[in-house]
Amino acid sequence: MTDSPAAAASRQATRTRVWDLPTRLFHWALAAAVIGLIATGLGGVMEWHFRLGYTVLALLLFRLLWGFVGGRWSRFAAFVYAPGSLLAYLRGRAHPDHLIGHTPLGALSVFAVLAILALQVATGLVADDEISAAGPLTRFVSGDLVSLATGWHSTQGKWIVIALASLHVLAVLFYVLVKRHRLVAPMLSGDKDIAAADRAAPVAGSRDDAASRGLALVLALLCAGVAYWVSSLRA
DSSP: OOOOHHHHHHHTEEEEEOSOHHHHHHHHHHHHHHHHHHHHHHHTOHHHHHHHHHHHHHHHHHHHHHHHHSOTTTSGGGSOOOHHHHHHHHTTOOOGGGGTSSOHHHHHHHHHHHHHHHHHHHHHHTOBOSSSOBOTTGGGSOHHHHHHHHHHHHTHHHHHHHHHHHHHHHHHHHHHHTSOOOOHHHHHHSEEEEEOTTOSSOOOOOOOSHHHHHHHHHHHHHHHHHHHHHHHTOO
């Protein structure tokens, strides 16, 4: 008697912890904060815009640290790809490991989003609309820099963030609906079914135990403390 295709597929795949809990919480918290930033920025609700900006600052600081000490597939070393890897992926010749965490194209998207958000937060901290909203660090920099930062933050930076956020959502929809890749479920559960074909050894999962989560909590509190301190400098 032969196995059904579903049974055979289940035997050839291993459920692996790819996204640790801190990474998942970061992902969804950042998504909610960015949506809130866009809404409050467009709506002129500046006090909440500042609060969400400090939240994003804390989240970005956490992700920077977690990129070095987090789970296997959350570390930057796991998705910093050489140009050749990106070209091979685009030509349909991706290495099997490149399809576990962030793909080469997905990695570019991640770094682009983190970079533009970091720039947007940095410029927001020294921006001043000369009406009611001034960043907490404006008095520490020159007037020319304040003017430059304000112009970027309220025009180019804002629309680039909106464009990247929209592109990210569209890319996820494309992969889920067209390519039939499960992207959302692993970011909720943390687990992913990894095909065993063409692999000499099982895929190493991300560490996600109590000690790792405790370390993440300590780092998150430290980053929140830094963001709070920055917010306290606002005149």
